[in-house]
Amino acid sequence: MAGDATRHVLVFGLHVTDDAMYRRYREGMRPILGRFGGAFGYDFVVSQVLASETDRPINRVFTLWFPDRGSAGAFFADPDYLAVRRERFEPSVAAVTAIAALDEPVPDGRAS
Numbered sequence: 001m002a003g004d005a006t007r008h009v010l011v012f013g014l015h016v017t018d019d020a021m022y023r024r025y026r027e028g029m030r031p032i033l034g035r036f037g038g039a040f041g042y043d044f045v046v047s048q049v050l051a052s053e054t055d056r057p058i059n060r061v062f063t064l065w066f067p068d069r070g071s072a073g074a075f076f077a078d079p080d081y082l083a084v085r086r087e088r089f090e091p092s093v094a095a096v097t098a099i100a101a102l103d104e105p106v107p108d109g110r111a112s
Contacts, residue, residue, distance in 0.1 A: 009104055056095035
């Protein structure tokens with residue numbers, strides 16, 4: 001049944017310190033993300049954090065989703081992704097907080 005489809009979702013918080021370079025990172029990694037069946041679900045610029053389980057600052061929160069956990073792992077290990085990350089992500093992001101990873105039903109009208 002179509003309603004039984006699930007996807008793997010990751011929630012991250014970042015402390016972005018160079019918006020222009022981070023935008024270039026996103027432009028460079030998006031086609032690679034697509035090769036693994038992944039996409040952004042939500043993306044927020046955050047002005048105030050009211051509660052946190054870490055002392056790392058957060059000014060950006062977003063979700064990535066993949067068809068399954070294996071696709072997510074393969075994406076983050078991909079040499080093309082790692083090159084873009086090294087060149088554009090690392091100089092533009094001072095802190096990364098992995099907030100959650102979960103499997104959820106695919107929302108109606110969304111890709112699996």
